[in-house]
Amino acid sequence: MIFATISDEAGKIQLIEAIKSCTKPHIYRRLLTVQLSAEGKKVSELTSIFKVTPQTIREFIHAYNQGGLEQLLPNKKPGRRPKLSLTSEQWIVIIHQPPGSFCGAPTIEKLNTCSQNWTLQLLSNYCQQYHSTKLCPSMLWYILRGHKIKMGTSQLRITSPDAE
Numbered sequence: 001m002i003f004a005t006i007s008d009e010a011g012k013i014q015l016i017e018a019i020k021s022c023t024k025p026h027i028y029r030r031l032l033t034v035q036l037s038a039e040g041k042k043v044s045e046l047t048s049i050f051k052v053t054p055q056t057i058r059e060f061i062h063a064y065n066q067g068g069l070e071q072l073l074p075n076k077k078p079g080r081r082p083k084l085s086l087t088s089e090q091w092i093v094i095i096h097q098p099p100g101s102f103c104g105a106p107t108i109e110k111l112n113t114c115s116q117n118w119t120l121q122l123l124s125n126y127c128q129q130y131h132s133t134k135l136c137p138s139m140l141w142y143i144l145r146g147h148k149i150k151m152g153t154s155q156l157r158i159t160s161p162d163a164e
Contacts, residue, residue, distance in 0.1 A: 001042060019035060033046055043057045084143070
C-alpha cells in the first residue's frame with residue numbers, strides 16, 4: 001500500500017493553503033488526492049472517488065513524496081518558440097503610429113497604404129515586411145488579445161488608447 005507522507009504540520013498547512021488557492025481543476029484534483037491519501041484513503045478508494053486509474057493516483061502520490069507540491073504541478077511543455085517576440089510596450093508603440101503617417105517614407109512603399117488606422121491585415125503586412133515573419137490576421141488577433149490590447153468592435157480595426 002502506498003500513501004502520501006506529509007513530513008510535518010507546516011507541510012500539512014501548506015497543502016491545505018494550496019488546495020484553497022488552486023484555480024485549475026486538474027491541479028486541485030492532484031492536491032486533493034494527496035491530501036486524502038495522507039489521511040489514510042487507499043488507492044482503490046481514491047480511484048473510485050476521482051474516476052482515474054490506480055496508476056495515475058500512484059503517480060500523484062509518488063510525485064508528492066519525492067518532491068513535494070512542486071512535483072505535482074505539470075511541467076511546461078517545451079514547444080516551439082514564438083515567431084514574433086514583441087512585448088506589449090513594443091506593440092503599443094507600433095499601433096500608436098498610424099500606418100499612413102510616413103508619407104513619402106519607405107514605409108508607405110512597403111505597406112502600400114495611406115490609411116490612418118491599423119487593421120489586422122495591415123499589421124500582418126507590417127510583420128512580413130519589417131520582421132520577416134508571416135502571420136495571418138487571426139493569429140495577430142490572438143497575439144494582441146494575449147497582450148490585452150483593445151480592438152475595435154469589428155475586431156479588424158485596432159483602437160487608439162483613451163486620452164489620459
